[in-house]
Amino acid sequence: MLPAESRAPMPHLAIDIGGSLIKLVYYSRNGDWLPEDNKIWSSKESLGVSNGEGNHPLSEGRLHFAKFETSKINDCIEFIRSKQLHVGGQHHEVPSKNKIIIKATGGGAFKFTDLFKEKLGIVLDKEDEMDCLVAGANFLLKAVQREAFFYMDGQKQFVQIDHKDLYPYLLVNIGSGVSMIKVDGDGKFERVSGTSVGGGTFWGLGRLLTKCQSFDELLELSHVGNNRVIDMLVGDIYGGTDYAKIGLSSTNIASSFGKAISVDKELEDYQPEDISRSLLRMISNNIGQIAYLNALRYGLKRIFFGGFFIRGHAYTMDTISVAVHYWSKGEAQAMFLRHEGFLGALGAFASYERHGFDDLTAHQLAQLCPRRESCSEGILICVHGRK
Numbered sequence: 465m466l467p468a469e470s471r472a473p474m475p476h477l478a479i480d481i482g483g484s485l486i487k488l489v490y491y492s493r494n495g496d497w498l499p500e501d502n503k504i505w506s507s508k509e510s511l512g513v514s515n516g517e518g519n520h521p522l523s524e525g526r527l528h529f530a531k532f533e534t535s536k537i538n539d540c541i542e543f544i545r546s547k548q549l550h551v552g553g554q555h556h557e558v559p560s561k562n563k564i565i566i567k568a569t570g571g572g573a574f575k576f577t578d579l580f581k582e583k584l585g586i587v588l589d590k591e592d593e594m595d596c597l598v599a600g601a602n603f604l605l606k607a608v609q610r611e612a613f614f615y616m617d618g619q620k621q622f623v624q625i626d627h628k629d630l631y632p633y634l635l636v637n638i639g640s641g642v643s644m645i646k647v648d649g650d651g652k653f654e655r656v657s658g659t660s661v662g663g664g665t666f667w668g669l670g671r672l673l674t675k676c677q678s679f680d681e682l683l684e685l686s687h688v689g690n691n692r693v694i695d696m697l698v699g700d701i702y703g704g705t706d707y708a709k710i711g712l713s714s715t716n717i718a719s720s721f722g723k724a725i726s727v728d729k730e731l732e733d734y735q736p737e738d739i740s741r742s743l744l745r746m747i748s749n750n751i752g753q754i755a756y757l758n759a760l761r762y763g764l765k766r767i768f769f770g771g772f773f774i775r776g777h778a779y780t781m782d783t784i785s786v787a788v789h790y791w792s793k794g795e796a797q798a799m800f801l802r803h804e805g806f807l808g809a810l811g812a813f814a815s816y817e818r819h820g821f822d823d824l825t826a827h828q829l830a831q832l833c834p835r836r837e838s839c840s841e842g843i844l845i846c847v848h849g850r851k
């Protein structure tokens with residue numbers, strides 16, 4: 465840790481460099497630099513900021529979110545440079561004795577340390593990925609209204625979380641791989657499980673099998689696909705009937721991709737949309753099942769799913785919800801987060817001590833952010849920090 469006097473001014477940028485995607489969270493005060501809309505932005509959000517301790521009036525600002533494919537890290541670096549995000553949007557020279565330190569998490573914070581130093585002169589101050597995921601999730605769940613929701617029958621049903629009754633819960637982060645974390649409080653958690661069959665598996669296998677050029681294309685294909693063309697159902701094995709004795713209906717999937725064993729068909733004989741749908745269902749189902757088993761193992765009632773694999777995608781959320789419901793025999797329900805992909809980046813942002821995110825309460829939010837209802841895109845937060 466560098467002595468305070470040798471550090472540059474608060475940069476207002478944090479970065480999460482994952483196996484698939486880079487996520488940025490950055491802040492601007494109202495009246496500062498407000499970058500124009502950019503198609504890679506996921507959302508723009510308002511942020512109320514106190515200008516010190518106690519009951520000072522608030523000034524307002526915005527939190528911005530952006531993501532890039534990790535394979536296109538140079539685009540991300542160019543974006544940071546063009547907006548001068550690493551120096552808080554100030555287009556001025558940073559005195560050479562000052563080091564620009566940016567909070568960074570994810571494996572790429574280690575892998576790309578030298579690249580950031582070389583291209584932007586930034587020192588990445590590494591924060592542990594699990595710490596950040598948990599800090600980001602706790603922050604969202606405690607401070608942001610309408611953040612968590614159930615997904616049922618094609619509808620989001622938002623839940624008001626009583627933040628005094630939040631813990632314990634299971635956080636399932638579906639990124640390239642999947643981490644399952646039992647969260648007991650702020651900074652109190654244990655990574656209890658994980659699986660390598662995650663978002664990277666869907667996109668990687670999906671790309672190979674369908675020749676799709678983008679994740680979104682693969683996801684869109686799954687909308688119109690029919691998994692029964694490829695999945696082997698109980699009915700396929702049992703001559704169209706249920707296997708009622710063990711509680712399996714004829715329409716249950718007995719074996720994902722099981723029909724592809726047919727010697728009469730090659731990959732070209734299957735439609736890409738059907739492959740995409742089977743794959744999405746297989747992976748979502750599997751994660752939902754493992755998540756529930758871990759919740760059961762630790763007696764956790766609440767399971768929150770995050771990570772960019774979900775992408776607010778109806779079929780993904782529906783499959784995970786059904787899996788949790790099915791395996792728990794209706795005892796547990798999956799919940800999702802509106803800012804699903806930005807947990808780690810938000811956690812890294814929150815780790816700038818001077819922001820004091822931990823002091824947030826929903827009550828404070830209601831008092832300090834009267835315009836929250838008008839903020840259609842999501843977070844309206846108040847932080848204790850300097851201007």
Ligand SMILES: Nc1ncnc2c1ncn2[C@@H]1O[C@H](COP(=O)(O)OP(=O)(O)O)[C@@H](O)[C@H]1O
Binds near residue numbers: 486570
């Ligand atoms: N534009 C995209 N490009 C690649 N993958 C995407 C995209 N959007 C969503 N995804 C999915 O999100 C996953 C990455 O999720 P994320 O939470 O960012 O994890 P990581 O930190 O490992 O990059 C990918 O593996 C893929 O399944």
Ligand SMILES: CC(C)(COP(=O)(O)O)[C@@H](O)C(=O)NCCC(=O)O
Binds near residue numbers: 642659
């Ligand atoms: C190694 C990781 C923590 C990296 O995080 P990611 O970039 O996937 O979000 C994650 O991919 C993971 O938890 N994989 C599962 C490994 C396992 O439990 O077997």
